[in-house]
Amino acid sequence: MTTIDHEAARELAGPYALDALDGDALRAFERHLEGCGECRAEVDELREAAAALAAGVEPVEPPPALRGRILGEARRGGDVVPLRRKPVAISRSLLTATAAAAAVVAVGLGIWSGSLSRSLDRERSARAAERSALAVAADPSARRVPVSGARGALYVTRSGRAALALVDLDPPPDGKTYEAWVFEGETPRPAGTFDGRVALLTRRVPAGAKVAVTVAPAGGVASPTGRAVLQTQA
C-alpha cells in the first residue's frame, strides 16, 4: 500500500481534479483525502475550475432515446442499490462494471475505502478480458445486432469478429458460467465462456449466423444444454 505525505499529496490535487491520476497514485491520493480536510477543500476548488472546462465544450443534444433509457433504468432500479453489496447490481449499463461505477462515485466524492479498492482490483483483472470485446464493440465498422432475451447487442465487425455487450445480465449462478454459441447451420459451436456483461466471442460470426447464450457448468461444455438465455441472428 503506497502512502504519501501531505506535501506529496498536495501536488496531486491538480491532476486528481482533472481525473489525470490512475493506479497507485490515485489510490494513494484518495486514501490521503479521506483524512485530510485541507486537501479535500483544495480538490473541491480545483474541481470547480475543471468543471468550467466542460463549459468550454460545445453542448451536443444527445440522441432522444437516451433520456428514456436513463429514466427507464432509474425507474427499474427503484430504491438506491447499496454500493458494495453486490457489485453487478450497481450499474446496469453495459460497458460499466460495477466497481468502475462505484469508483466514479467514490472519486467524485473524494471517498474511498479498502473494500472499494479491493473490488476495483478485481474489476481491473476482469476488465482485461473485456478490453478486446470493447474494441470490437467500438469498431466503427461493427454492425450492431439487437438480441432477444436480454437487453444489449451483438457487435460484428466486417471480418466476423464479434462481441456481446449485455445490459441487465445477472451474474451466473454459483458454479456456472455463461457460454456463447455460434451456429453453423443448425449446429451450435462453442464460442467462449464469460461471466461479465461484455464478451468477445472466440469464434467468428458469419453474416446470417445464429448466436445464442446458455448457462453452462463452470468451464463450459462442448454442446449446449438448457434454454438459451438470449439469442440473435447476425
Place this chain on the structure above:
Amino acid sequence: MKRVSADSADEDVLVRAAAGDETALAELYDRFGAVAYGLALRVLRDRALAEDAVQEAFIAVWRQGDRYSPARGSARTWILTLVHRRAVDLVRRQERQPTAVAEPEPSGASGEGGADDAAVVRDERARVQAALAQLPRDQRVALELAYYGGLTQSELAARLGEPVGTIKSRMFHGLRRLRTILAAGEGIAV
C-alpha cells in the same frame, strides 16, 4: 430549455432526485444532458460510448445523489465530474486497444434549446475559451490534454517529454489560474 422547475436551483433539484423524485432526475438531465453529452463526446469521440458515459453518470446521480454535499461544490460540478470520470475511464480502455478507434465528429447537432439558452451557452463557452487563452501556453496544453484528451499525468509527461513533477505543477497552477480568471469575470461559470 428549462422545464418544470425552471426556477429551482440545480442543487435543490439534485436533492429531490436523490430522494427518488423521477421528475427531478428528468429535469437534471434536461439541464445538463447536452453539456454532459458534448463533454463525453469530446473525450471519447464515439457516440455510443459517450451515451454510455452519460447514462452511467446520470444513474450514479440517481442512485448516489445522497452523497452530494452542497458544501463541497455546485450540483453542476458534481454531475460533470461524474460524467468526466466515466468518460476518461472509457477512453483509457479504448486507447489501450490495438484497434484504433476512428474519430467521428458529432454531426453538428447542437442543443435544441431556445435562442436565449443557446446564446447563454455560447457566451459561457466564449468566456471559458477566453480564460484558457489567457493561461501560459504550457498550462493550457496540460489542462486541455488532460481534461479533453483523458491523458493521465504520466502519459502527458511522456508525450511532452517533461518530468511528471512539472506536469503536476502545471495542472495545479493552470486550474488555480483558470479559476481566478473566471471568478474575475462576472461570476464563475460553474
